Amino acid sequence: MTNSAPARVTLGTLAGVVGFLAFVEFTSGVLQGYYTPLLTNIARHLGIHDADVNWLEGTQLMLSALVVPAFAKLGDMIGHKRMLLISTALTGLASLVLPFTDNFGIFLAGWALMGFYVVWLPLEIALIWSRSRRMQGRATITARAAGILVAALETGAIVGALVGGALGDILPLWIVLLVPSVMIVICFFVVLFGVKESPDTTGGVFDTVGLVLISLALIAFTGGLSLLRINGPADILSWLVVILGIALVGPFVLWELRHKDPLIDVRMFRSPALGPVFLTAGLFGVSVLGAQAPLSTFARTDPSTYGYGLGTSGFATSLIIGVYLIAMITGALLYPLIARRTAPRLTLIGAAILVGVGFLLFLPFHASYAEVIVNMVIVGLGSGALVAALPAAAASAAPATQTGVATGLTNSVKTVGGAIASCVFGIALLHGATGAAAEGTAGSFAGYVTVWLVCGLTAFASAVLLLFVPKDAFSDRAVAAAETQPAAR
DSSP: OTTHHHHHHHHHHHHHHHHHHHHHHHHHHHHHHHSGGGHHHHHHHHTOOGGGHHHHHHHHHHHHHHHHHHHHHHHHHHOHHHHHHHHHHHHHHHHTTGGGOOOHHHHHHHHHHGGGGGGHHHHHHHHHHHHTTTSTTHHHHHHHHHHHHHHHHHHHHHHHHHHHHHHHHHSOHHHHHHHHHHHHHHHHHHHHHHOOOOSOOOOOOOOHHHHHHHHHHHHHHHHHHHHHHHHOTTOHHHHHHHHHHHHTHHHHHHHHHHOSSOSSOGGGGGSTTHHHHHHHHHHHHHHHTTTHHHHHHHHHSOHHHHSOSOOOOHHHHHHHHHHHHHHHHHHHHHHHHHHHHSOHHHHHHHHHHHHHHHHHTTTTOOSSHHHHHHHHHHHHHHHHHHHHHHHHHHHHHSOGGGHHHHHHHHHHHHHHHHHHHHHHHHHHHHSSOOTHHHHSSSOOHHHHHHHHHHHHHHHHHHHHHHTTSOTTTTSHHHHHHHHTSOOOO
16 A cells, blocks of 8 residues: 555646646647648748748758757756746747748748747656656656657647648638637646746756857758758758758867756767667657658649649548547557556667658558558557657656756757758659659659658667667666766766
8 A cells, every 4th residue: 555655646746737738738739730731732822842841841840959958958947837938938929920921931930930839848748757856656657747748749739630621621821820829829828827837946057158059050050951952962062061060069069068067968968878869869850750741742742643642632631640640649658558568668669660660661552542541550659659758768867957958859859850851851852853743843752752761761770779778778767776876977
């Protein structure tokens, strides 16, 4: 009896905050699902090629990659709820730009600034981890909470995709684009009145120099990719800008190693448990973020004109997305159950393999609605488990004062992977087109094959990386052992 009481108290104590945070993740899911079946409508509204849709995704993901480490660090310093409120307000303001412009540049800026919502999940996981500090089974509780939050996220994405697809077929686009703004306003007040602040904050001085250095590196890198998109893969200047972006990471790392309170403690990348998790998150971002737009536009492509695609309507496309997201919910909820019976590390490896298998199945099976559905279910099961598991795993393996940074890093690295993939996929879809595709607005079939192949191979690569993680990593046993040791510097 003495062992069961703490578990009931723990789950009961967390129920309120997880409930309110679940609504935040539901809203996040609506944002992620709502626009996907509308991407073709948005492309026609803005007068752009289907391949250019990837630049909407790429710019938003890259801004997110800059925002997440800064907001995650500030969450540890001054409070996770406070940063959750600020990011929600900024997301809402940016969303109000989209309904009232048909200018691609302005729309792109508003779309990019909406990327502040990406920081919500890592802030929430860090908040739960902080509030469960003195509770028994901390890693298990956090994993279960993460599963609930991801289930709420994917439920929101299903609702968003279905509603967005349906409204996109019957209403003017500006009205359709106004709906998410209302959800974000409600979300702001839910956080304001329903969520309690983290009990402990670290204080300190924010590492502004570190933020500037990593921002310059990412801007140069993505700027080079943008030049490749405009000038073509043979342009030497574009490649030099890409290389400059990579080279600028060096000064950032040297600065962070010398700083007493760095924006990102790069030493965490040397951790045998955290290093592979961060790399896995980056590779996972290629498929879970970078492939969203190509999968949507492939489904909308008319096979009678281009010889490939499914030719689905907005609502039919949202049904594909809905089935995929149901699979993600299932994967997220199954993760803590399977991890408890086997091990978190083995469950992560299995999830990555499912993602790889699902994408590689697209190579032979992509001609019918049913084939695409089957592939997406397999991908969704693995993706849901990874979305829930990666921030929870990072929290359990991170130093006590770095949980927000560690969970934020999983999202940062994931969004960098997604942003790079979006840029690369945009180039692939624009080039290699033949016949009607070369003259029309559809992406090239060779580009879609590239998307499926890259997503499948990166998923298998992440499974291999996770083999090097210690066997007991991310478990309560590992957490207990770490907490008995002095903090490493």
